[in-house]
Amino acid sequence: MPRFVVLLRGVNVGKGNRVPMADFRDMLEALGHTDVQTLLNSGNAVFSSTSRSATKLSTEIAAAVQARFGVTTPVIVKSASEFRAIVDGNPIVPPETEHSRFLVAFSMDAGRLKELDALQPLLNPGERLAVTAHAAYLNCAGGLLESRVGEAMLGKAGKGITTRNWGTTLKLAALF
CATH class of the missing domain: 3.30.70.1280 (SP0830-like domains)
Structure with missing residues (x-):
């Protein structure tokens, strides 16, 4: 099944x-x-x-x-x-110490994910945002609370998406 x-x-x-x-x-x-x-x-x-x-x-x-x-x-x-393809397709694999500061954005609509590319100008120094056809990946090097992109994802820019940190994403993948 x-x-x-x-x-x-x-x-x-x-x-x-x-x-x-x-x-x-x-x-x-x-x-x-x-x-x-x-x-x-x-x-x-x-x-x-x-x-x-x-x-x-x-x-x-x-x-x-x-x-x-x-x-x-x-x-x-x-x-x-x-889900496995999203995990395996991560272009910015963070070190274990940064799992809580690394977000994966999920959506039912690939177009919603593509819209997140417009957030690139909001990146703080050291942050990286990669948007693929299946997920978006945000490395918040300075922490989630300081990330303007992370904040935008919680607001209007994140409509129709949800995020999970990398640690939670890996734990979910392990349940398969």
């Missing part, structure tokens, strides 16, 4: 958009998915499904999250092979 990863944008940050991970896991199982594993408290899960369409799954899960939790948020779904 195909395996997928689902990433929710902006849940469990502050007091809004609460999606308890145990309940999220139960919701995914109620939708008929199996071998569901959540990771951390930030809207990450890996599961098996009889479906083969990440787009269909994204739409289905987004509707279920809205219905069950009252949260409307972008839902990114990638197949195991797509």
Whole structure:
């Protein structure tokens, strides 16, 4: 059965958009998915499904999250092979000490990722942004809080995308 990863944008940050991970896991199982594993408290899960369409799954899960939790948020779904290609295709592999300062941007829409190229002029000295057809990669050498590109991704420029740090991305890949 195909395996997928689902990433929710902006849940469990502050007091809004609460999606308890145990309940999220139960919701995914109620939708008929199996071998569901959540990771951390930030809207990450890996599961098996009889479906083969990440787009269909994204739409289905987004509707279920809205219905069950009252949260409307972008839902990114990638197949195991797509996710592995994103990890393996990283053009800026950071040293282990910088995993928390290295972001991977995921989207269901490759056009959304391409729009992130417009953020290049905001890069601070030492930062690097690489945008590929499958993901965008941001090395925030000076830290995430100081990154103007990272901040822009959290705002309007990041509409329709979600980010995970490299450490979380590798942990998700290990669940396949």
